[in-house]
Amino acid sequence: MKPGVVVVLAFLVLVLRVSLSSASDDHRQKWWKWPSSSQAGKSICSSVVLPLYGNVYPQGYYYAQINVGYPPRPYFVDPDTGSDLTWLQCDAPCVHCTQAPHPYYRPNNDLVPCKDPLCASLHSGDHRCDDPDQCDYEVEYADGGSSLGVLVNDVSLLNLTNGVQIAPRLAIGCGYDQIPGPSYQPLDGVLGLGKGKTSIVSQLHSQGLIKNIVGHCFSSRGGGFLFFGDDVYDSSRVISTPMSRDYRKHYSPGYGEVIYGGKATGLKNLLVIFDSGSSYTYLSSQAYEGLLYLVRKELSGKPIREAVDDETLPFCWKGRRPFKSIKDVRKYFKPLALSFSSGWRSKTQFEIPLEGYLLISSRGSVCLGVLNGTEVGLQNFNIIGDISMQDKMVIYDNDKQTIGWLPANCDRLPSYDTISI
The missing domain is CATH 2.40.70.10 (Acid Proteases)
Incomplete structure (x- = not known):
């Protein structure tokens, strides 16, 4: 790193x-x-x-x-x-x-x-x-x-x-x-x-x-x-998946599979945990290397190369001129998703757009906001961090034992009467 x-x-x-x-x-x-x-x-x-x-x-x-x-x-x-x-x-x-x-x-x-x-x-x-x-x-x-x-x-x-x-x-x-x-x-x-x-x-x-x-x-x-509490979102719009019955210590949907560009990758059986205390998303070593291979393959032949002089994150890429926003790199990368089993023959996908796993550094490079969790001692745990949960309302319902999410404008606080003392 x-x-x-x-x-x-x-x-x-x-x-x-x-x-x-x-x-x-x-x-x-x-x-x-x-x-x-x-x-x-x-x-x-x-x-x-x-x-x-x-x-x-x-x-x-x-x-x-x-x-x-x-x-x-x-x-x-x-x-x-x-x-x-x-x-x-x-x-x-x-x-x-x-x-x-x-x-x-x-x-x-x-x-x-x-x-x-x-x-x-x-x-x-x-x-x-x-x-x-x-x-x-x-x-x-x-x-x-x-x-x-x-x-x-x-x-x-x-x-x-x-x-x-x-x-x-x-x-x-x-x-x-x-x-x-x-x-x-x-x-x-x-x-x-x-x-x-x-x-x-x-x-x-x-x-x-x-x-x-x-x-x-x-x-x-x-x-x-x-x-x-539960009165700040419309429950009918929430996409949810059950919390794992086998791993109860943290907010975990159990085992998931990485989807890249809408296609299955074979990177599966990943024990996933939602963790707001982590800024970045972490995959265990094998899944991380697999994702990195897919990203590099997607970038092959395109006018973008690794920015070895940008130390913002372990892997960054630069173009012919500095990137100003994720809009500048949409044609180079594909969206991610994690697929979870939600019951008999039922699957739920947690979609991760480009903004959910890439960032533009101060040097104008685009950097991969997914890191190797094995290198930092997470063993086989795979962490969904803040970067991948942006612009979503993520809901941990301990009453129903579900983890849910829906697209949201996170710039706008739910309206209510503010009382001051």
Whole structure:
């Protein structure tokens, strides 16, 4: 892999150890009445929408803002469907913390005890507690980065799409010892959106606030939005495929096949995972080499050659003059797709247009935004990253156990009344 490659890869592979001002008369503030125990689990008909910032290139990552504590303070976090735990760099005091856009999170004294089910969900098997009054955690990511800390309860301020503002108490990680990996980005922490009990979505669902659904919409022009709940999309337009019953840890449709230019490639039996914590798409070594062969074959005899002097990504190509946009290279490349089994003799295709696997570098080259996952330690996993999910609403429905998608204008946030306090 060439130096200078910008990679964000937050796919979680291992959990290591245990151890208010008043509103105006014409816009009255709506207050949320907390659900009684009899209402718990009955989701109200509303969603949470968070704007996204950043891009795949040149910034290299998308991020959201969450507001935590009382009074609420802003933090920029990496929205990661590949991991469960939400954590913030924390002054507890901090042993090792990296550069961040905001002052480190100052925790309160509301520790999650070791016996709490949320603590148990972070650890495999029987976990022991050095201190029964607190839940220690340590998570490690695929790029070698890690966070060590303690679980705390704190208030998060959220706006629902029905105009109600809520401040649920959620368990988050106070990360006081971080080791940055090669894909480190200067953010305040990670927003865990996975399937586990500690994920923000699972916690909001368990409190009866939303349906157990999370989704995102990354714009190829930068920005987009993230949502929890189901009232921001038309379910009749969603193309969906079942989540794998054999691989339940992450959002996986199971095994897929690469389609290139509308034709089967024979690159199949690929265990696929949708991971918003990864900027680029990764294929295991054999599939990656196979795709590279097909792309090079397609480019043979055309006025485009490899740009060995462009180190933006491992493989870039240049033409007779610098390319300005993907429109300039449409005649050279073909669209991609991944085909999944959706039932008896039924197939579903996740289509990836040229914008979903190519980018134009600052030097005017066109670069392949699909990387070799085996080289970065992903073994046989194949990751659909942000680049391939752009300009689509991707929906992870944990109630129906499906992954769905539909074309969308990700520049436009779902409309709802914004309430300010």
